[in-house]
Amino acid sequence: MRTADGRGGATAVLIATCVSALVVNANTSAVSILLPAISRDVGSSVAQLQWAVTAYSLVGAAVIVTSGTMGDIFGRRRIFLYGLLLFIVSCVWIGLSDSGWAVIAGRAVQGASGATILACGMSLISVATTGDAQVRAVSLWGGASAVGASVGPLLGGALVDIAGWQGLFWVDAVIAAACVPVTLRGVAESSDPTRPRDIDVLGTVLIAVVLVPVILALTEGSSWGWLSLATLGCFALSAGALVAFVAVEKRSAAPLLDLAMLRNGRLVGATLVILIGAAAINGLMYILSIYLQDPATLHMSPLTAAVATLPAMLGMLVISLFVSAIAARLGTRQTIGLGFVISTVGFGVLAGTRLDWEYAMFVLPLVAIAVGMGLTNGPASAMATTVVPATQVGAASGVSNMARYVGSAVAVAACAAVYSGVAANATAAWAAAGDAVAKGMARASLLLTIMSAVGILLCLLARRHRVAHPDSSHVAQAAAAVAHTVPARAAD
Structure with missing residues (x-):
């Protein structure tokens, strides 16, 4: 799969990067569904195991930019391969873990490997393709990322019944391992000799x-x-x-974050929107996954709980297919603001959660949140890379992705703290177990309502920004923003 002139074949690059992106994003979105099963097996509390989610995002936030820089300096294929190998090791580590802290440590390692795979994968695509082919490749990579994020919980829930909670990690390890020979045989090495050799x-x-x-x-x-x-x-x-x-x-000679970019108010605004969006959806997926499976509430199996979260994930994916056209018609600020209004209403409804709610009571709020988050993510991702000079598109994308990881880490920790803390206080006040958990769900949802409402305030303070009329690549990149920010001017 190597071309005659020594360059890696675009097909091999696409297979390696798209399959690995799908696996990484599926793994990321599936873990919350698995936490109750992991808790029962290793004897750790679900509250402790929230670190399995936050540690992943925390390490990812720290290394997402650095790993891309290392690829530019030491070779993109080499660092991408190191990411794959580290991901395989982390999957095996987690699959063999018999304690909560071992799972958490494995997930921290997985955060570094996942961020490396995503950062270097995009770089490999940018080198292997040009023009319209590059736009199609970026669109395919983005679509794979979005599909992975959507099907991850369902895959994880299904594998629990077949192979235990460890099944997801064994399957991920095998698929990642299959990407290694494809990368070795079909992807050429590349680097940026003009880039400073310093690493921050x-x-x-x-x-x-x-x-x-x-x-x-x-x-x-x-x-x-x-x-x-x-x-x-x-x-x-x-x-x-x-x-x-x-x-x-x-x-720093080669800073992790170019502070001068923070003078760009539109970039800062778009980054904050991305942070809030990632915080809200990841915080929701965490508390919802736990609530649906709690024996004192709906007591769903992991697979049933995964199916129950599909309205949120699929709703976001579906609306993202139309969001570029909506943003071109209404304007970016208006579209993002509309999204935050809709999601705030959805979270507000969930803030009224009670023990007597059946699952049907959650469906409409979940769909509203999905539509709202879908309307914010795509336009904000595009805005972050279109309000900077062409030479800063990659850096702006890196900043946005770091914000996505940061938002996820902080929101999951905050929601977990509110959820468990309120439930514990209610139990101490002699509330029934189910009522205590429902109060925790309601209060954590109130926190997410406030986060989403802050997004509305940001839009009211922001200046008007209108995107160009969307083509198919913009639509695909908007969909990809469900899981990851991709450069909106990939072909430049």
Whole structure:
């Protein structure tokens, strides 16, 4: 699968990158469904296992930009292969784990590998293709990412009954392993000799130091006390790390984040929208997956719970096929604002969750949230890469993807803390188990309602921005924004 002139064949590049992107995104979206089954098997609480979700996003946020830089310097194929091999190792590690902390550690490693596969995969596509072929390739990669995110929970739920919760990770390991020979035989090495050889290792570490204490404080704050020395110390450590990060980035020869880009108000606005959208949908998927399977509430099996989440995932995917045309007609700000209004209403309905609600009561709010999030993600992703010069499109995409990981990590931790904390307090006040869990679900949904409402405020403060009339590539890239941000000007 190598061309005569020594360049990697585009077909091999597409197979390796699209299949791996599908697997990574399916794995990412499936884990929340598996947490109750993992909890029963390894004897760890679901509250502890939320770190299996947040650790993945936290590490991904720290390395998503660095891994792309390493590919440019040391070879994109080489770093992509390292990502695949690390992903396989992490799957085997998790599949053999017999404790909650082992699963969490494996997921942290998986976060690094997944971010590397996605970052370097896009770079390989950009090198192997040009013009219209590049647009089609990016569209296919984006579609694979979106499909993976949509079918992941269903696949994970189905495999629990067949091979236990470990089944998802064994299947992922096999598929990722199949991508290795395709990459070795059919993908040519490439790098950017003009890029500075410096890697912002300190900036990468500081991103983690900023996020870990915040997530720890959100997770343990209710038990430590929100004004306790431990909680306030965590927030102070994060604040100090943030100050240090800014100082390091100003002096770095190859900064992880070009602070000058933050002067672009439209880019900052689009990035905040992406962060809020990722936070809202990932926070929802976490609490919903736990609530549906709780024996005190609907007591669904993992497969049934996965099917029950499909209105949200499929609804977002379907609306994203039309969102580019809607944005071209209404304008980006108006479309994003409309999306946040719709999702805020949906979350607001879920904030009224009660124990006597049957599953049917959740369907319409889930569809509303899906439509709303679909209307925000695609236009914000496109805006983030169209409001900067062509030379900064890749950097803007990296910033957006980092925001997506950060939003997911912080929101899952916050929602988990509210969900479990409110339920525990209600139980301590002698509420029935089901009522306590329903109160936790309602309060966590209220938090997500507030997050979504902040998005409305952002749109009211933003300036008008209209995208070009969409073609098929814009439609596919909008769909891809369900799971990952792709450059809107891939062909430039």
